[in-house]
Amino acid sequence: MKIVALITATLGALFLGCERDSLEVRTFTLERLALDQAFGLIDPYVYRDREVGPGTMSMSDGLITVRELPENLDRIADVLEEYDRARSGVRLHFQLIQANGFDNRDPSIQAVEVELRKLLRYEGYRLVGEAVLQLREGGGGRQMLQGTLEGVSQGDSQFNLSASAGMVSTGDQASTVELFVELEHFGTEILGTDVTAADGQSLVLGTTSALTGGGALILVVTPTIEGT
């Protein structure tokens, strides 16, 4: 029994010694997470209660230094890669369309108009104006859209666009972004919604509006997600 115990103790000591010897130190740079957020993510992979060679972690100014087994450091790297990637850029292209009794086809909205004609029986559609808003993931912005509404003076054809981009998700087929979009006309909201959209997908947001004399205002929003 003594021999077995001695062998076990020796192997155990060797194992613990090996584990302690194999600890490595790695420093991670945070891209977007706050230190407390990163701490919450990483902490489960740092074994402070290990009897020999406990894991340690220190943090300062967007840097986290971890002393752990290589496989745990790899896991931490994977977690940070997934949750701490740099913020994406989101460019929103807006087209404001008036639906009513227009005869001429408007080539600038051709693709959307083709689909609208299949769904709705407004006699025609024309582009009121366009705007582009460049956002960062998690940020927002405003943009004035000066358009030309049929039957409305130029001064009264001004609109305000507000938008914010939430989290960008990278899927198997396409990246998506959560958006808040609002269209206002002199302080009156015409359209306002939260919506998720895929990269390059055109969302055609429509509603009837007194501004159009019985027609509708349609806001086409097409996000382009950059840097995913």
Add this chain to the structure above:
Amino acid sequence: MTDCTTQRDWILEADPEALKLNASGEHGDHLAKCPECRALVDEILGAQAALRETLDSVAPALDVEAALVRAREARRATQRRTRWQVALPLAAATLGGVLLMNRPSPVPVSGFDPATVRAAAALGLAGAGPLVRAESHQRVAVLPTENPNITVIWFME
């Protein structure tokens, strides 16, 4: 088989006219005995009637039938993957892709609630299509188009 799962598959697949007419036979027997399935049928038919009424009043020129057929076809493509737990959102979708998910709109966008995400996933919208929230006084119709890159979302007071 007359269990609820099978019946709900049928309810979600059936054309509204078939739902209206099928008061007899295998489905009728089950519907007479099962208040949950009956309620689902009533929900679908009621929502369809509401959609027709709303669309007719908002935009008389709207081709409701075409929109319903288009939405139904799009939904069928993903129907087999659905679970009955998302039956009510799907039922809404049957009616021209209507998602009645009225919520106040926070700024900036926070995460969507799980039920909304489940419903959208069942519809094949998650990932590639829109999840929509509107103001509480609005109803929303999500109308898929033949162009996969274009989705029409109509807001009704």
